[in-house]
Amino acid sequence: MTHDTSTQLRLDHLTLARSGRVVLDDISGEFASGRITAIIGANGAGKSTLVSGIMGELAPVSGQIQCNVPRERRAWLPQQLVLDLSFPMSVEELIMTGCWPTHGALRGYCSRCYGRGRDIMERLGISHLAHRPLGELSGGQRQRALLGRTLMQNARLLILDEPFANVDTNTVDVLTRVLRSMADEGVTILVVLHDQQQLAELADEVLLLAQGKSYWYSRDQIMAAIDATPGMMLPVQPIATASTKEPAL
Ligand SMILES: Nc1ncnc2c1ncn2[C@@H]1O[C@H](COP(=O)(O)OP(=O)(O)OP(=O)(O)O)[C@@H](O)[C@H]1O
Numbered sequence: 001m002t003h004d005t006s007t008q009l010r011l012d013h014l015t016l017a018r019s020g021r022v023v024l025d026d027i028s029g030e031f032a033s034g035r036i037t038a039i040i041g042a043n044g045a046g047k048s049t050l051v052s053g054i055m056g057e058l059a060p061v062s063g064q065i066q067c068n069v070p071r072e073r074r075a076w077l078p079q080q081l082v083l084d085l086s087f088p089m090s091v092e093e094l095i096m097t098g099c100w101p102t103h104g105a106l107r108g109y110c111s112r113c114y115g116r117g118r119d120i121m122e123r124l125g126i127s128h129l130a131h132r133p134l135g136e137l138s139g140g141q142r143q144r145a146l147l148g149r150t151l152m153q154n155a156r157l158l159i160l161d162e163p164f165a166n167v168d169t170n171t172v173d174v175l176t177r178v179l180r181s182m183a184d185e186g187v188t189i190l191v192v193l194h195d196q197q198q199l200a201e202l203a204d205e206v207l208l209l210a211q212g213k214s215y216w217y218s219r220d221q222i223m224a225a226i227d228a229t230p231g232m233m234l235p236v237q238p239i240a241t242a243s244t245k246e247p248a249l
Pocket residue numbers: 018019023041042043044045046047048049050
């Protein structure tokens with residue numbers, strides 16, 4: 001496998017298990033910097049398991065995850081459903097917590113940080129919500145605020161799980177635009193997706209997980225396979241033209 005020097009994240013003969021059962025078996029591949037990779041696959045295929053491995057929450061059974069991005073620059077946006085946003089915190093306070101990984105939780109924020117926070121809220125169209133408690137936000141407003149936190153963190157690796165679930169179309173547009181500009185700035189972005197249209201709009205590469213293996217495609221290869229099979233949703237089984245070892249760049 002040729003190694004792109006700009007690659008920040010690489011899977012090398014990685015095997016991951018849950019409760020002693022192998023979920024992903026000897027998978028390899030690279031996620032290029034500045035690219036958005038959609039991770040797709042059937043329920044239970046191992047998408048969340050892979051994310052847990054990459055975030056360092058699940059140790060490999062064998063093989064390696066080589067990640068050159070320091071931990072404080074890795075960000076993970078889980079599905080909104082698993083988040084408890086009922087605690088008393090405003091949008092601005094949430095965004096400012098993006099400073100914690102580098103500044104620590106107990107130090108106050110400097111005026112420059114607050115200025116950055118305001119710029120980020122403006123970019124995401126949520127300036128008017130700065131002092132609104134998280135528990136009083138719509139799904140789309142919440143998702144913008146959560147992405148704002150990762151911008152504050154200056155994340156270099158960003159992983160999102162179904163970021164467009166339960167959000168309005170306007171928010172989808174804003175998030176898509178911001179994610180693309182983050183990628184243009186060199187951020188490595190992985191997005192777990194189930195929606196064909198969102199994949200078409202967002203993904204540069206596609207990683208399909210099936211039966212414990214990984215299959216890498218360009219976005220065009222996946223869209224061609226969908227076009228060729230009327231009624232086909234996102235593939236959950238390998239399709240022709242896959243590379244099992246590295247992204248089809
Ligand atoms: N905490 C756990 N303990 C034991 N087994 C688990 C655990 N989490 C997941 N699994 C199992 O690991 C396998 C992969 O699950 P995973 O959640 O990674 O799939 P997924 O592709 O993210 O699925 P979905 O699309 O439904 O979210 C499944 O068989 C699942 O039952």
